[in-house]
Amino acid sequence: MYGSSTAGNHGWTSASVLTTLIIGVVALALFIIRELRSATPMLDFRVFKSGIFSLTTVINIAITVAMFAPMLLIPIYLQNILGVSPMNSGLMLMPGAVIMGVMSPFTGKLFDKIGARPLAIVGLAITVVTTYLFTRLTDETGYAYLITIYTIRMFGMSMIMMPIMTAGLNELPPRLHAHGTAMVNTIRAVAGAIGTAFLVTVMTTQAKNSIKDIIISHGFNPQNKQDLLHATNLATVQGINDAFMISTVFAVIGLVLSFFIRRGRTTQQEETDFAH
Known part of the structure; x- marks a missing residue:
């Protein structure tokens, strides 16, 4: 990290x-x-003997990186570019959190009826589209646009996290359920930490690399404080857009992998497989 x-x-x-x-x-x-x-x-790494558990864990990693991107980058954009207060930056994230909380029981019922794959495909498709929309930010993008896209994005996320984790755990025999839960939670925490650091690195690196081109293309005077500030803001937006593009790639990876999720077999079969 x-x-x-x-x-x-x-x-x-x-x-x-x-x-x-x-x-x-x-x-x-x-x-x-x-x-x-x-x-x-x-942490019992033998849980990865299950192919579906391993698959859902990789999807979880991709989802975690994709999920943390707007939580980190949007407040930076709002405060540094649009001049929004920290309070209003935090409030922008609240409707999405409410949506996830409200959707949780409904997602659980749908999971019991149709399984994880349809939910994951729909949820990740929404996540891919909305994350890509965040790659088109400018220094004049409106607050209402951001809150709308973010809330729709979290609606998609609400269909993913619990079903994916449950689908993986259902593939494990009962004796490994606790180890599977610990493994998923640990990997998600590590993926979130490393993914956040990586996205910030992408943002800062791309901002540094693009500022000279921005100054030249816009005809800014680097000796003029106002011009330099404007160029810095545009470079920061470019860095944020590039970081969101990386996040979109992770979401696409999760979407592609979600097509391979299947319903689990019986516990007895799984116990036999793990015994061998």
Whole structure:
């Protein structure tokens, strides 16, 4: 996480970034080996013997990165570009949170009737479209537009999180349910942290790279404070748009993978498979 979060300032090829990323990967590999050899593992990686659980976990990672993008980038855009207060920036996120809370019981009932795949496909399709719309921001995009798109996006998200997680856990035998839940929650937390750092790095890097071109293309005078501020704002918007494009890619990956979700088999069958 440290490596991905400092890459925006030092570059992905800098010694400090590469060193910390390598240390992180090696430490993770050693942790996995240790857990696989432990009689009572803290995180039991044997849950990934289930193909559907592994699939839904990858989808969860993609969804988590996509979900955190607007929660992080939109407040930055509102406060730094549009000059909206922190209070109103937070209030913009509230209708989406309310929608998710209201939709939860309905999503559960639909999951029982039709399974996870239809819900995931529809929810991720909405997420892909609305996330892509956030890649078209300008320095004059309105507050009402942002709140509308964000709320629709969270409506799509409400169809994804619980069904995807439940579909994966249903593929595990009862003795591994607790380990599966712990694994999903841990991976989502890590994906959220690293994904957030990565998106901020993309935003800052692209903003740095585009500011010179913006100054030249718009004929700004870099010695003029007003022109420089305007150029900086446009570069920041460009960086935010590029970060949202990365988030869109993650949402598309989740959408494609969701077509491979199927209904789980019986517990007895799963127990037999894991026993072998």
